[in-house]
Amino acid sequence: MMNRIITRWRGMMEAWRDYPLQQGAVWNGRYRVDRLLGMGSYGQAYVCRDLESGAVVLLKRNKPSKGQVGIELLRRENAIMEQLSHPQIPVRIAYSKRRRDEAIIMEYVEGFNLEHAIYEQKMTFDAREALSMLQQLLGPLRYLHAQGFVHRDVRIPNVLLQDGVLHLVDFGLACRVGEELPPALRDALGEGEAMAAQSAAAVKHRMRGPYPSSDWFGLGHLFLFVMYSGYEHPEGAEEGTWMEELRLEPEIEQFVAKLLQDEPAWQSTEQCEEELISLLHKLRQAH
Secondary structure, three states: OHHHHHHHHHHHHHHHHOOOOOOOOEEOOOEEEEEEEEEOOOEEEEEEEEOOOOOEEEEEEEOHHHHHHHHHHHHHHHHHHOOOOOOOOOOEEEEEEEOOEEEEEEEOOOOEEHHHHHHOOOOOOOHHHHHHHHHHHHHHHHHHHHOOEEOOOOOHHHEEEEOOEEEEOOOOOOEEOOOOOOHHHHHHOOOOOOOOOOOHHHHHHHHOOOOHHHHHHHHHHHHHHHHHOOOOOOOOOOOOOHHHHHOOOHHHHHHHHHHHOOOOOOOOHHHHHHHHHHHHHHHHHHO
16 A cells, blocks of 8 residues: 555656646746647657747757656767757757756757658558658668767657658667667666567667667668558458568568568668669669
């Protein structure tokens, strides 16, 4: 009984500490909150107005209840974003500290993510459109890998669509190629535990490796999410593999399988991109 009371009290305290900044609140005398954009496991994102420049910006602060781990993840993200400059990656503008809270100020990319497009707007895509999305994303990923970093979270919520152009966002889990995270961060992110071969945790584990192939795997998973947006499972039919259900053209199926395989299929992201460009060219010629 007492344990349940303590657990409930802790939950209430965490919810109170993480209560979002209210519309009109001003962060550090400069950034006025227009609205809460989203809340993740370790951070909160707000659309703000920079009162000095007049620009609309995105403010991402640590989630207070996550303590030092949330701050450490935010500082890591800031340090990586500070080194990046690519048109499909938001520009890091500043880093701001306010008492115990800290925040990254970055370019606000106005648009909607693929998760919203699929589940809220009910948008569907064919295989060629989905492959074209991968081609767009391979640009910022090739750049990122060349700078020595891995995103480690290439998923539909982290891909924004703005005027027909895809942007890669949320570098909160990014790391250097080959980097082993400190034990405290690995434990907090659930990356130090053993994972079953056939589980959602295994998919997460596969995507979290500090190597470019983890982002290729993320692209493969993203492709399947996009394709299943228009898939209707036949009534009464048994569930099959993605290969059985989606019935893709052989060349497309082969490429996606290479993205998803355990052993890296290419020596570099450039090679992956070149193969995809060649595949898209062949598909256009065939139709």
